[in-house]
Amino acid sequence: MSEARLRDRREVIREEPAMHASIVRALAEGPLTIPQIAAAIGEPPNEVLLWVMGMRRYRQVVEVPDADDEGFFLYALVQEEE
Amino acid sequence: MKYDALVVGGGIAGMESSLKLADMGYHVLLVEREASVGGRMILLSKVFPTLDCASCISGPKMSSTVNHPNITNLTYSEVEGIERREDGTFRATVRQKAKFVDWAACTGCQDCEVACTVAVPDQFNYDLVPRRAAYIAFPQAVPKKAVIERAGTSPCTDTCPAGIKAHGYVSLIRSGKYEEAFQLVLDATPLVGTLGRACYAPCEDECTRGDLEGTLPIRRLKRFVADRHYDQFAGPGLEVAAPTGYRVAVVGSGPAGLTAAFQLARRGHGVTIFEEAPEPGGFLRYALPEYRLPRDVVAHDIANVTALGVTIVTNTRVEDLAVLKDQGFDAVLIAAGTQRAIRLGVAGEHLSGVMSGLDFLRAVRQGTPPDLSGRRVVVVGGGNVAMDAARTARRLGARETTVAYRRSRDQMPAHHVEAVDAEREGVAFQLLVAPVEVLGDDRGAVSALRCTVMRLGDADASGRRRPEPTSREITLDCDVVIAALGLVPETDAFEGQVDRDAGGELGVDPTTLQSRVPYVFAAGDVVSGASDITRAVGQGRRAAHMIDRWLHGEPLDGFAALDDRVAVVDKTTVLARQQSFTHRESVAVANVFSSAPHDFSEVERPLSESDALAGASRCLDCGVCSECQECVTACPADAIHLDAHDEVVTVDVDTVVVSTGYRLFAADHKPEYGYGVYANVITATQMDRLLAPTRPYNTVLRPSDGKVPERIAYVSCTGSRDTTVDNPLCSKICCMYSIKQNQLIMGALPLADVTTHYMDMRAAGKRYDEFYEQAKAMGANYVKGRVAAIAEKEDGNLILTYEDIENGGVLTDTEYDLVVLAVGVQPNRDAEHLFVNDVLRLDEFHYVDEVAPDLNPGETAIPGVFVAGASSGAKDIVDSILHAGAAVAQAAAHLERSRTGVTREEVMS
Numbered sequence A: 001m002s003e004a005r006l007r008d009r010r011e012v013i014r015e016e017p018a019m020h021a022s023i024v025r026a027l028a029e030g031p032l033t034i035p036q037i038a039a040a041i042g043e044p045p046n047e048v049l050l051w052v053m054g055m056r057r058y059r060q061v062v063e064v065p066d067a068d069d070e071g072f073f074l075y076a077l078v079q080e081e082e
Numbered sequence B: 001m002k003y004d005a006l007v008v009g010g011g012i013a014g015m016e017s018s019l020k021l022a023d024m025g026y027h028v029l030l031v032e033r034e035a036s037v038g039g040r041m042i043l044l045s046k047v048f049p050t051l052d053c054a055s056c057i058s059g060p061k062m063s064s065t066v067n068h069p070n071i072t073n074l075t076y077s078e079v080e081g082i083e084r085r086e087d088g089t090f091r092a093t094v095r096q097k098a099k100f101v102d103w104a105a106c107t108g109c110q111d112c113e114v115a116c117t118v119a120v121p122d123q124f125n126y127d128l129v130p131r132r133a134a135y136i137a138f139p140q141a142v143p144k145k146a147v148i149e150r151a152g153t154s155p156c157t158d159t160c161p162a163g164i165k166a167h168g169y170v171s172l173i174r175s176g177k178y179e180e181a182f183q184l185v186l187d188a189t190p191l192v193g194t195l196g197r198a199c200y201a202p203c204e205d206e207c208t209r210g211d212l213e214g215t216l217p218i219r220r221l222k223r224f225v226a227d228r229h230y231d232q233f234a235g236p237g238l239e240v241a242a243p244t245g246y247r248v249a250v251v252g253s254g255p256a257g258l259t260a261a262f263q264l265a266r267r268g269h270g271v272t273i274f275e276e277a278p279e280p281g282g283f284l285r286y287a288l289p290e291y292r293l294p295r296d297v298v299a300h301d302i303a304n305v306t307a308l309g310v311t312i313v314t315n316t317r318v319e320d321l322a323v324l325k326d327q328g329f330d331a332v333l334i335a336a337g338t339q340r341a342i343r344l345g346v347a348g349e350h351l352s353g354v355m356s357g358l359d360f361l362r363a364v365r366q367g368t369p370p371d372l373s374g375r376r377v378v379v380v381g382g383g384n385v386a387m388d389a390a391r392t393a394r395r396l397g398a399r400e401t402t403v404a405y406r407r408s409r410d411q412m413p414a415h416h417v418e419a420v421d422a423e424r425e426g427v428a429f430q431l432l433v434a435p436v437e438v439l440g441d442d443r444g445a446v447s448a449l450r451c452t453v454m455r456l457g458d459a460d461a462s463g464r465r466r467p468e469p470t471s472r473e474i475t476l477d478c479d480v481v482i483a484a485l486g487l488v489p490e491t492d493a494f495e496g497q498v499d500r501d502a503g504g505e506l507g508v509d510p511t512t513l514q515s516r517v518p519y520v521f522a523a524g525d526v527v528s529g530a531s532d533i534t535r536a537v538g539q540g541r542r543a544a545h546m547i548d549r550w551l552h553g554e555p556l557d558g559f560a561a562l563d564d565r566v567a568v569v570d571k572t573t574v575l576a577r578q579q580s581f582t583h584r585e586s587v588a589v590a591n592v593f594s595s596a597p598h599d600f601s602e603v604e605r606p607l608s609e610s611d612a613l614a615g616a617s618r619c620l621d622c623g624v625c626s627e628c629q630e631c632v633t634a635c636p637a638d639a640i641h642l643d644a645h646d647e648v649v650t651v652d653v654d655t656v657v658v659s660t661g662y663r664l665f666a667a668d669h670k671p672e673y674g675y676g677v678y679a680n681v682i683t684a685t686q687m688d689r690l691l692a693p694t695r696p697y698n699t700v701l702r703p704s705d706g707k708v709p710e711r712i713a714y715v716s717c718t719g720s721r722d723t724t725v726d727n728p729l730c731s732k733i734c735c736m737y738s739i740k741q742n743q744l745i746m747g748a749l750p751l752a753d754v755t756t757h758y759m760d761m762r763a764a765g766k767r768y769d770e771f772y773e774q775a776k777a778m779g780a781n782y783v784k785g786r787v788a789a790i791a792e793k794e795d796g797n798l799i800l801t802y803e804d805i806e807n808g809g810v811l812t813d814t815e816y817d818l819v820v821l822a823v824g825v826q827p828n829r830d831a832e833h834l835f836v837n838d839v840l841r842l843d844e845f846h847y848v849d850e851v852a853p854d855l856n857p858g859e860t861a862i863p864g865v866f867v868a869g870a871s872s873g874a875k876d877i878v879d880s881i882l883h884a885g886a887a888v889a890q891a892a893a894h895l896e897r898s899r900t901g902v903t904r905e906e907v908m909s
Helices: A009-014 A016-027 A034-041 A044-057 B012-023 B055-065 B111-114 B155-157 B166-174 B178-184 B192-197 B202-206 B217-231 B255-266 B297-304 B322-327 B357-363 B386-394 B417-425 B533-551 B571-576 B609-617 B629-634 B684-691 B734-748 B768-778 B829-833 B877-900 B904-908
Strands: A061-063 A075-077 B002-008 B027-029 B071-074 B077-084 B090-096 B118-123 B131-132 B135-136 B146-148 B247-253 B270-274 B311-313 B331-334 B353-357 B376-380 B400-405 B428-431 B435-438 B446-459 B467-478 B480-483 B519-524 B649-660 B661-666 B680-683 B709-718 B753-758 B781-784 B788-792 B798-804 B810-816 B817-823 B823-825 B865-867
Touching: A009 A016, A009 A044, A009 B118, A009 B247, A009 B877, A016 A034, A016 A044, A016 A075, A016 B166, A016 B609, A034 B111, A034 B753, A044 A061, A044 B131, A044 B649, B002 B012, B002 B877, B012 B027, B012 B055, B012 B071, B012 B649, B012 B877, B027 B077, B027 B467, B055 B071, B055 B297, B111 B131, B111 B135, B111 B146, B111 B629, B135 B386, B155 B166, B155 B202, B166 B178, B166 B217, B166 B609, B178 B192, B178 B217, B192 B217, B192 B297, B192 B533, B202 B217, B217 B297, B247 B255, B255 B270, B255 B297, B255 B533, B322 B331, B322 B810, B331 B798, B353 B357, B357 B386, B357 B480, B376 B386, B386 B417, B386 B480, B386 B768, B400 B435, B446 B480, B680 B684, B684 B734, B709 B734, B709 B798, B709 B810, B734 B753, B734 B768, B734 B817, B781 B798, B798 B817, B865 B877, B877 B904
Parallel strands: B002 B027, B002 B649, B027 B071, B247 B270, B247 B331, B270 B311, B331 B519, B353 B480, B376 B400, B376 B480, B400 B428, B649 B865, B680 B817, B709 B753, B709 B817, B753 B781
Antiparallel strands: A061 A075, B077 B090, B090 B649, B118 B131, B135 B146, B435 B446, B446 B467, B661 B823, B788 B798, B798 B810
């Protein structure tokens, strides 16, 4: 059983802008799930979820329609308009 | 201002109250603390039992509230106090919080949000997702206007004497916007590289992170962006305003003069700097040693000035200000610094080998250093110039270098770091000694310095203990004595032209920096006496602002960069925002020291990009908004004004309706359920957001890893009907909103199993029980028995332990991958602080007390004050609206009675 307390949510969210670059690098090769992004950048998936959702909110990433067989959505970079 | 009614709170009950009163013809002032009306209802997915869209019902009411001709809305405002007057009316004080956005111009385009560099938890999504410091409350906000959350000026920015937005450039660096960070500093001064190295960084002394593991490397971050810019760009990249036709002469090219010239040139004025020395830069070029401030950095900084068209005339001493006027200059700024060194004033000062610190440093910078190889050097003084001289002497090969200072080490005016660094480089300190005589040999050269030994007496005017001579003397054998006792302005030439004090400092108005001669201004050390680069920069900025206004015939005020900042945020407030802080190691200082330094290469190592990012990421965003200016740049309507301030208004009203709503139970107060400890334990209000049309994840995901949950449990009565958390009341809405969410989840996630663990199901009301039966028919499970504990497995799944009452009371463990706590309702005790000279009585549960809830619902203990909605107890939406109607009827009756002068008793008789 796990008893590790989660990091303070305000602290995790505050780090979102600083995490953009590494998440963008991770997604440069193609869409990934939250656990895959977490593995790529070496950060906990629960925190990566918050950062990715912040980026999604501000139109930097978008989910690929339909979850995979394991129940995870893939997230992709939003291509900037020409 | 006068209104018939004041309604406090813009949720569903407040909106209903306002609309009903307004429809009756009364003039209503509605005060809402958030930037939109709508309260909690607009955040819901759907409403029970009809499953109507909450936005569809609430939206039109919000729009009607904001647009009703009889309702004045003060959103983003708070009632500070309501005073009941002798005649039975009320006077309310309302604080309109600064929005920092001109709502008349704001189009709600969200460009400011996208550009903002500060992320904070979104309270309108119950912290499920970040929002920005610049934000529109939610997509259906009415009015749909942006505000910028500023808790105050961040301490780092507030303390900067140059008015540099330290928090701003830190947040830009954190976002990878390095050039924007450079430009933000450049907006204040051209000396970005200089301040990145030679500023004493008062910002770092005030950094709130310093109260944890240590300050951010704020100064070195500035150096990082300066170095990066100078490596990549040829010029400052600034545009200059159209020429004004005005010409300004600046006397002196130190930090004050360069900064002023730069700012004046940006405003379109023709600027000429007159510099006495062969090259511009003042002390930056001629006094600060190369190992602290390389000359190419100074050159880059000065190029920022000349790139704007500023002319620098060197080898030219200005003595007659009227001549400048005659030459066509419309204004003159004297920024000549402190060019005269204070003498030792002891016998033997004429001996060969005695020199001033300033002359010594200048000679070194000009390439004509004295030969100190193998010589013994005593530097007299304890300031930064003394430290610079001593460390420079070490680099010139001095065998021994001793700093002789008349006070103690902790009283030295030199920056602490400078003294420590000097010591690391082999400089010795002889403290509590004062020079009496320089001794010489028969060739007229220095041989020793005779000193009186001092002791510390009582405190002097500066607060420091005064050094007093003793009867003892010591002699320091030496070959060179460098006097670094201080610097004063050299302004003899201006005698009779502008005011001067005995020390040579020029007399100007401290705010406008204007002398008694209107076209002459003065700034920097020539006014303040020797200070430091950053203060001089601040004075240069101020002078430019004032000269610009004077040239345009405008009042000499409005210097917002330093004079009109939003009040500094309190550090304890910043630290109280979080329950815990992760230890974040400070970025190490990797300076290169030698006890026998032999060259002038830069001592301080630059930050790597990864160090800069790590350092900037430790910022706590004290003021929330960092003032990075990205929103200002992004706003197409030019609507953002970060120098706005709160405004306090006073209004007179005849009646008050309190509709401040309720609070939600803080789920972490039930530690056995693991909220805040286990990622996959959320509250039902969070689930409602995940199900809402404007849902933050676009579906229901479990927070631990973003997986679509398959087995979801609800825990009823979390924080209600529970004496262990001091809330024996039923919250009334939890059963029904859980059933609602059960149905919505089964619609959104058809494969998911949903189980509610409940004590007993309360579905009283029209169509409520049918709604419950409908959920069961859809496949939702309902298990009677209170959950005792929740534990987390390694994979993030959760084990619920409960007594299964309907199956013999067996203690049962069941595994889920998401648990939803149906949190209860609690009173919002803000209401009790509304009245300043009367008591808004509360009931035993701390809800607003209704004196006769069965006969006169909504009537409080204060005549003329009524309560609407959940402020008086837990209610669902329908009941809140009904209750608001009742309260408003009472309020209207009160208004009519007060106008006719007829009492209730007279009406009844």
